[in-house]
Amino acid sequence: MLIGYARVSTNDQTLNLQEDALKSAGCAKIFSDKISGSTSDRPGLSKVREHLRKGDTLVIWRLDRLGRSIKNLIDWVGYLDQQGVSLKSLTESIDTSSPSGKLIFHIFSSLAEFEKNLIRERTNAGLSAARARGRIGGRPEVLNGDKKKLALKLYHSKEHTIKEICSMMEISKPTLYNYVKNESKKHE
Structure with a gap:
């Protein structure tokens, strides 16, 4: 059985795009959360875990909808593998039901982690350079x-x-x- 999971970070965002894609992919059940990915307690994802059975495939719209970090994604894939469940990401065209799909998942995960670290490094370097020039971050003060x-x-x-x-x-x-x-x- 194909079981879908969708997530948006805020109540202002809509799940329509993800849910439509999951329905088109043939998901029999779709669970969702309107909560930040950095939050570990996600009720919809907990329901997914309860419903998954050996031979099922968890379908997500994009990898970042499932995991908060590369480690978290890899932990999820490890858990799914132990349960005999595959992971399919529609946007990245990843399907861990095959050895090549598992390899591609790990490559994508590594690249995403690398990109995240580069962004963090560049941000910190930019902030340090701005401080060295005397700039202080934050909002301007309201009152003189x-x-x-x-x-x-x-x-x-x-x-x-x-x-x-x-x-x-x-x-x-x-x-x-x-x-x-x-x-x-x-x-x-």
């Missing part, structure tokens, strides 16, 4: 120096509620609390 001092003065006077201060200064509560926190760090 004088307005920030006024917001802090209002906060410390305890004559106004947090909501009133935020309304007067046109800032959010987290922004005000960040200013207070940063001020206290300067005095430490």
